[in-house]
Amino acid sequence: MSRREGAIHDPACSIWDVPADSQPEALLAAGVRDEDMVAYLSAVRPLYDALKRCLGQMGGVLLLLQARGLERGRGDVLMTSIRTQLDEAGERLRCFPVPPKAGRHHAMLTGLAKALCEIRGRLERTVDLIDPSSVALGAVVDALFGIHRGLLATADPGVGLSPVDFTAACCTCRPRTKAHAA
Amino acid sequence: MSLYSIYVLEYGFVPEYHKSGVVYGAHNQGYVKLPYCYAVIKGDNWAAMVDVGYNDRDYGRYLGDLFDVRNWRPPHDVLAEIGLTPEDIKAVFITHAHFDHFGNVEAFPNATFYIQKKELQEWVWAMSLPDRMRWILSGIDTGDILRGVQLARDKRLVVLDGPMENVVPGIDLHVAYDSHTFACMWVTVRNDGQAESGDVWVLAGDLVYQFDNLQGASEQLKIDDLYLPVGLATGSQFNLIMATEAMMKQVGYEARRVIPVHEARLEHTFPSRLTKHDLRVSEICLGGDATSAV
Numbered sequence: 001m002s003r004r005e006g007a008i009h010d011p012a013c014s015i016w017d018v019p020a021d022s023q024p025e026a027l028l029a030a031g032v033r034d035e036d037m038v039a040y041l042s043a044v045r046p047l048y049d050a051l052k053r054c055l056g057q058m059g060g061v062l063l064l065l066q067a068r069g070l071e072r073g074r075g076d077v078l079m080t081s082i083r084t085q086l087d088e089a090g091e092r093l094r095c096f097p098v099p100p101k102a103g104r105h106h107a108m109l110t111g112l113a114k115a116l117c118e119i120r121g122r123l124e125r126t127v128d129l130i131d132p133s134s135v136a137l138g139a140v141v142d143a144l145f146g147i148h149r150g151l152l153a154t155a156d157p158g159v160g161l162s163p164v165d166f167t168a169a170c171c172t173c174r175p176r177t178k179a180h181a182a
Numbered sequence: 183m184s185l186y187s188i189y190v191l192e193y194g195f196v197p198e199y200h201k202s203g204v205v206y207g208a209h210n211q212g213y214v215k216l217p218y219c220y221a222v223i224k225g226d227n228w229a230a231m232v233d234v235g236y237n238d239r240d241y242g243r244y245l246g247d248l249f250d251v252r253n254w255r256p257p258h259d260v261l262a263e264i265g266l267t268p269e270d271i272k273a274v275f276i277t278h279a280h281f282d283h284f285g286n287v288e289a290f291p292n293a294t295f296y297i298q299k300k301e302l303q304e305w306v307w308a309m310s311l312p313d314r315m316r317w318i319l320s321g322i323d324t325g326d327i328l329r330g331v332q333l334a335r336d337k338r339l340v341v342l343d344g345p346m347e348n349v350v351p352g353i354d355l356h357v358a359y360d361s362h363t364f365a366c367m368w369v370t371v372r373n374d375g376q377a378e379s380g381d382v383w384v385l386a387g388d389l390v391y392q393f394d395n396l397q398g399a400s401e402q403l404k405i406d407d408l409y410l411p412v413g414l415a416t417g418s419q420f421n422l423i424m425a426t427e428a429m430m431k432q433v434g435y436e437a438r439r440v441i442p443v444h445e446a447r448l449e450h451t452f453p454s455r456l457t458k459h460d461l462r463v464s465e466i467c468l469g470g471d472a473t474s475a476v
């Protein structure tokens with residue numbers, strides 16, 4: 001199938017330029033010229049997404065607890081997945097070179113990963129988090145919002161670090177006119 | 183006499199959106215305007231919304247830059263066009279958890295929010311999947327999940343397990359499982375309040391984006407009146423078509439009574455006007471002795 005016939009988006013559509021995968025080629029196409037930064041961004045994108053997903057799952061555990069929608073098995077699966085994803089992200093955050101320009105960015109993500117680990121430990125004991133008015137629940141929710149602000153601060157959707165993946169979302173499609181103007 | 187007035191209020195738009203995003207498989211068929219809207223159901227001293235849009239603060243700039251979303255206005259400005267404030271909204275029916283429908287709950291301090299349990303459960307589960315499967319999470323904002331926890335703490339979140347009749351008198355919530363999303367709702371207004379109503383309106387959420395999804399034309403099939411699924415299904419096109427049939431059946435197959443909220447051509451079917459921000463107010467019907475807002 002030719003690209004023209006096979007593409008959902010028009011081949012000229014600039015959606016193809018949005019580096020959702022943060023592959024080096026996509027980052028170069030997006031205008032990132034510094035090779036060290038290309039390598040850094042490429043390595044950090046999946047970790048950024050993992051932190052985002054862990055945050056969502058922890059919020060989800062609390063939400064489903066409140067809504068009486070967290071069955072025992074489901075909760076266990078989520079807690080295991082959070083642990084695995086966080087351990088892996090924490091490990092991999094230490095395993096690639098960080099160019100000086102990205103020093104603060106990397107330090108912040110490392111801090112967010114650590115904060116998520118602490119809350120995960122707290123979530124292992126959920127008994128006192130079920131009561132909507134519990135002080136403990138308030139503290140955990142505040143901490144999660146803090147991490148969310150950190151993820152917004154470290155976001156850069158232009159290079160694939162996005163608080164929301166808009167690339168295939170309903171009602172979001174990059175119009176051709178913009179790309180041509182750019 | 184009709185119980186409610188119904189409005190579709192535009193809060194932003196994309197001037198040129200790929201037709202293939204609106205209609206599944208409509209490759210290389212150009213661009214259409216795509217408005218972002220929410221619906222308002224207004225009764226005597228009571229008002230509800232179907233979805234709440236998104237908050238420009240967190241990522242509005244990116245949406246503007248990357249996707250050319252224009253003229254975003256906050257609910258305060260948009261609702262003022264029909265004489266309401268966000269504080270007047272008492273109930274919000276969240277059709278699904280995409281950012282442009284569930285993304286601005288903080289703006290409505292007095293509302294109780296209704297959402298399907300399965301919609302929440304499945305998104306949270308999808309976040310446990312590996313990075314290579316992240317397509318599933320398109321359009322989901324983890325921030326919205328956190329704001330949902332806050333709503334639950336405030337006892338302003340009603341998590342439903344399936345459809346619900348008369349959530350308020352004359353208004354029913356229905357669910358299309360594994361369609362556009364895991365548990366996507368549509369809202370049916372029986373505007374005469376009768377169980378067997380002769381005055382039904384369906385607010386379709388994202389189960390239908392535009393008229394083409396209800397009365398589409400297929401060049402390949404040489405048919406010009408068929409259901410065509412929307413461009414995005416986390417579930418299946420099959421379930422979208424089945425939901426469309428269920429909605430159409432409720433309105434006695436009178437297509438104009440199924441209201442799509444991403445449709446720029448509502449003005450051809452309903453009285454409407456443009457605001458000073460170039461956003462459209464469409465008046466779907468007027469209740470009781472309400473006066474027109476357009």
Ligand SMILES: [Zn+2]
Pocket residue numbers: 170278280283362388
């Ligand atoms: Zn949607």
